[in-house]
Structure formats: C-alpha cells, structure tokens
Amino acid sequence: MLFNSFVFLLAFLPAALILHGAVARAAPGWRLPLLVALSFVFYGWWDLRFVPLLAGSILVNWLIARAFTRRAVRWLVPAAIVANLALLGLFKYLDFLFGLVGEVGGFEAPRLGLALPLGISFFTFHHIMYLADLRAGRAPPFGLVRYALYIAFFPQVLAGPLVRWSEVMHQFDARPADRPDAAERFARGxxxxxxGLAKKVFLGDPLAAYVNPVFQAAARGGAVSVAEAWQAALGFTFQIYFDFSGYTDMALGIALMFGIVLPQNFDAPYRAASLRDFWRRWHMTLSRFLRDYLYIPLGGNRHGLPRQVGALFATMALGGLWHGAGLPFLAWGAVHGLGLGAGLLARRAGLALPAALGAVFTFTFVLLTWVLFRAPSLEAALYVYKAMLGFAPWGGEVKWRAIAIAAAVATIGPTAWTLVHRLPPRRSLAVATAVLFVAVLLKIGDDANLEFIYFQF
Incomplete structure (x- = not known):
C-alpha cells in the first residue's frame, strides 16, 4: 500500500497506531513483536509472494550473525554478504547481464523476467551494514525480534532511509509512551x-505531466523540441526531489509517531555549492553507506591521489548501478564519479569557485545528469540532450509556473524536518496541519495516485 493511498492513511495507519498505543501501555513486552507483525502486513499488502523472501533473509542473516558471535569464523560474514548481493543480483541484474552478453555476442539472450521484490535493495544494504559491523567488532548480537524490526520496520523498508543498527536498536528498548514529550513528538510526526504528502501530491506529481511525455517520445525516437527538453529536464529535477524527499518526510513522520527517530535523508540539496556538497545533502544515508562500506574499503584517501580518484569513480558508478539495472544508471553514476574526481583535483590544486557560481554550476551539472537517470535508454537520453543543445525546433511555449513554484520551495525555504522542529506547539498550527491533511486527501481522491519513483529501485 502506498503512503499516499486511502487504504494506508485511513485504515492501516490509524489501526496500527491504536494497536501500538494499546499494547505499549497494557503489555509493553509485546510492542516490538507487534511492530514486526505490522511491518509484515504492510509489506505483504504489495505482494504476498515476497513475504517469505523478506522473512527468510531476516532469519538466515540472523542465524549467520548468531553463529559468528559464537565462533568467529572469518569467512562466514563475507560469504553471507556475497550471498545477499547474489540474491539481489538474481532479481535485479541477471536479465540486464544476459542482455549485455547478448548484445556483445550478437544473439538473443534468454530473459528470466523475475519480478523485482519491493525494497530488496534497501533491506539487502541493511543486512550488509549490520554484518560488516558485526565482523569488525562494532555491532553486538541482537535477538531475532529486534533484528527483524531493524530490517523490516515498515516506514523505511521499501525506500529507506538507510538506517544503521546503532541509530535505532537502542530506541527499540525505550517506552515512548512514557516520555514527557510523547504527545509533542507524535504531533511533530x-x-x-x-x-511529505503535500510535497508529493502538490509539487512532485504535477510535474510528471511535464516530464513523462517527453521521455516517452524520446524513447520512441520521436521529435523532441528545445522547449520540451528543457521543460522535461527541469521538471524531473524537481519531481524526483519532491517525490523522494516527500517520501522520506512521511517515513520519518510515521516512525516518530511510533516513537522511533530515523535519520534525515535530505538537506536542501539544490542549494549545494559543489558536487561534494550535493552528495552530503542528497540521499544522505545512501551517500554515507557508499562512503563507509564501499569507498573506504576501496582505499578512500589513504593510498594516494590516483587511488582516491579511482575509488570515487568506482563507488559512484556502482552507486548508479544500484539504482537500476541499466546502462543509463551506470552512466549517471560514472559521470558523478568523474565530477567528484574533478572536484577533488581542483581542491588539491587550490582552485575554488565563488559560492554563488559554484551553486549555479553544481545545479546545472545535476540537472543535466538527471536526464541520464530518467531516460529509459542511452539513445533516449541522447535525443533529449541534442534538443537541449539546440539541435531541434524550439517547439513553442515553456510551461514554467509549476516548475518555478517547485524551484522556489526547493531552494529558498527550510526543509520540512527543520520547519517541523522549529515551530512551537500552537493550536493554530494544529488547525493548519489538519487543513493541509484534508486538502491532500481531496487531491488524492481527485487525481491519479502515482507511485513513488524510488520504489522501482
């Protein structure tokens, strides 16, 4: 079920909150098992076929962690990490690899056509974070219920944020209903x-009408005008931000209503003054994962400049491929790796742009690379790029109003997290939140309900 659906907002979430509140007060020992059960109900609502996959991955990884704790066999955890990645590869990348082999060999490669389990990329990375920290001696063993909740907690199981065990495990033991600020935390959630809902349905979703027809036309090899290409590129730049940051705000808010604080994932990324700054603000938990579990193991900045540049490139290329099994995603990550490498070389040479110019340059770079991220193929991306460079008819008037509003909200005001935690508790604020919530419900009922973009990853 979608966060922005009636079944979630008017049925599942209220029922889950009532059950959680009752159990937390009457039988607090059952609070965590209840949250695990609710998480599996939420996950199974999408497709019951994949519930055994999620449950099996939790049980097997927990048993491996338990075996390693009892007897520290050094190969056990690396083997488990490889097995997790192999399972991810089976569902997500096998057909992609078959297709590449077929193109290189000039033959029709077989395709398995396996359905991609929702959230598999995210819960696989959660397994990897815990197992890697366990092997390094940073993580203690946990019981099955706590580990299951860490992996499957429903606000973040499908599209993050990527949460380290150290950020939430201690919160599972708390009794949120007994906190003096419990009501205030619930209200802020x-x-x-x-x-988050408002960002998704009022700012992100309307931009799909500016974006989808252009990329669909490019995928068919049809004509794309200059105005349409820039409109689509700008539209997607803000659509993906409001779609994904809106989802994250919802996830953080829902978790907070259940007494769990999840890490922030966005910090006004389009105000970044450099590409490195952008990745410290965009999908922050993924950037942190890539840094700690890929970039640093590849050498990081400890083995000289050439190794560091190579580690940056490899990290971002693999990060791009994590987003999707396709050459455009790989190219998107590789270009960002090249950009980060160029920025590193510039800093080592003592070169720096003024902050305002750096922000313009960074935004332009990010906007151009989003074309690769959105395009269904490299050929479609090339069609859009040609039009953006002027190798196409102008094509009429640009629909700029929705884009301008989205740009202003994304670049000028505070983030939702900052705004919510700065505002003092007031009755007028409660009324405004209720009005906004009703407006969102009316909008959901009136329009097509679009899935979140990151659910496909």
Whole structure:
C-alpha cells in the first residue's frame, strides 16, 4: 500500500497506531513483536509472494550473525554478504547481464523476467551494514525480534532511509509512551507526514505531466523540441526531489509517531555549492553507506591521489548501478564519479569557485545528469540532450509556473524536518496541519495516485 493511498492513511495507519498505543501501555513486552507483525502486513499488502523472501533473509542473516558471535569464523560474514548481493543480483541484474552478453555476442539472450521484490535493495544494504559491523567488532548480537524490526520496520523498508543498527536498536528498548514529550513528538510526526504528502501530491506529481511525455517520445525516437527538453529536464529535477524527499518526510513522520527517530535523508540539496556538497545533502544515508562500506574499503584517501580518484569513480558508478539495472544508471553514476574526481583535483590544486557560481554550476551539472537517470535508454537520453543543445525546433511555449513554484520551495525555504522542529506547539498550527491533511486527501481522491519513483529501485 502506498503512503499516499486511502487504504494506508485511513485504515492501516490509524489501526496500527491504536494497536501500538494499546499494547505499549497494557503489555509493553509485546510492542516490538507487534511492530514486526505490522511491518509484515504492510509489506505483504504489495505482494504476498515476497513475504517469505523478506522473512527468510531476516532469519538466515540472523542465524549467520548468531553463529559468528559464537565462533568467529572469518569467512562466514563475507560469504553471507556475497550471498545477499547474489540474491539481489538474481532479481535485479541477471536479465540486464544476459542482455549485455547478448548484445556483445550478437544473439538473443534468454530473459528470466523475475519480478523485482519491493525494497530488496534497501533491506539487502541493511543486512550488509549490520554484518560488516558485526565482523569488525562494532555491532553486538541482537535477538531475532529486534533484528527483524531493524530490517523490516515498515516506514523505511521499501525506500529507506538507510538506517544503521546503532541509530535505532537502542530506541527499540525505550517506552515512548512514557516520555514527557510523547504527545509533542507524535504531533511533530503527524506534521511531517502531512508536509511529505503535500510535497508529493502538490509539487512532485504535477510535474510528471511535464516530464513523462517527453521521455516517452524520446524513447520512441520521436521529435523532441528545445522547449520540451528543457521543460522535461527541469521538471524531473524537481519531481524526483519532491517525490523522494516527500517520501522520506512521511517515513520519518510515521516512525516518530511510533516513537522511533530515523535519520534525515535530505538537506536542501539544490542549494549545494559543489558536487561534494550535493552528495552530503542528497540521499544522505545512501551517500554515507557508499562512503563507509564501499569507498573506504576501496582505499578512500589513504593510498594516494590516483587511488582516491579511482575509488570515487568506482563507488559512484556502482552507486548508479544500484539504482537500476541499466546502462543509463551506470552512466549517471560514472559521470558523478568523474565530477567528484574533478572536484577533488581542483581542491588539491587550490582552485575554488565563488559560492554563488559554484551553486549555479553544481545545479546545472545535476540537472543535466538527471536526464541520464530518467531516460529509459542511452539513445533516449541522447535525443533529449541534442534538443537541449539546440539541435531541434524550439517547439513553442515553456510551461514554467509549476516548475518555478517547485524551484522556489526547493531552494529558498527550510526543509520540512527543520520547519517541523522549529515551530512551537500552537493550536493554530494544529488547525493548519489538519487543513493541509484534508486538502491532500481531496487531491488524492481527485487525481491519479502515482507511485513513488524510488520504489522501482
């Protein structure tokens, strides 16, 4: 079920909150098992076929962690990590690899056509974070219920944020209903949910009408005008931000209503003054994962400049491929790796742009690379790039109003997290949140309900 659906907002979430509140007060020992059960109900609502996959991955990885704790066999955890990645590769990348082999060999490669389990990329990375830290001696063993909740907690199981075990495990043992600020935390969580929904349905979803027809035309090899190409590129730049940051706000808000604080994932990324700054603000938990579990193991900055540049490139290329099994995603990650490498070389040479110019340059770079991320193929991306460079008819008037509003909200004001935690508790604020929530419900009922973009990854 979608966060922005009636079944979630008007049925599952209220029922889950009532059950959680009752159990937390009457039988607190059952609170965590209840949250695990609710998480599996939420996950199984999408497709019951994949519930055994999620449950099996939790049980097997927990048993491996338990065996390693009892007897520290050094190969056990690396083997488990390889097995997790192999399972991810089976569902997500096998057909892609078959297709590449077929193209190189000039023959029709077989395709398995396996359905991609929702959230598999995210819960696989959660397994990897815990197992790697366990092997390094940073993580203790946990019981099955706590580990299951860490992996499957429903606000973040499908599209993050990527949460380290050290950020939430201690919160599972707390009794949120007994906190003196329990009501205030719940209210702030509800505000985050309302703001995230508003970002998704009022700012992100309308931009799909500016974006989808252009990339569909490019995929067919049809004509794309200059105005349409820039409109689509700008539209997607803000669509993906409001779609994904809106989802994150909802996830953080829902978790807060259940007494769990999840890490922030966005910090006004389009105000970044450099590409490195952008990746410290965009999908922050993924950037942190790539840094700690890929970039640093590849050498990081410890083995000289050439090794560091290579590690940056490899990290970002693999990060691009993590987003999707396709050459455009690989190219998107590789270009960002080249950009980060160029920025590193510039800093080593003592070169720096003024902050304002750096922000313009960074935004332009990010906007151009989003074309690769959105395009269904490299050929389609090339069609759009040619049009953006002027190798196409102008094509009429640009629909700029929705883009201008989205740009202003994305670059000028505070983030939803900052806004929610700065505002003092007031009755007028509660009324405003209720009005916004009702407006979102009316909008959901009136329009097509679009899935979140990151659900496909």
């Amino acid at each position: 509800l505000m985050l949910l309302a703001l």
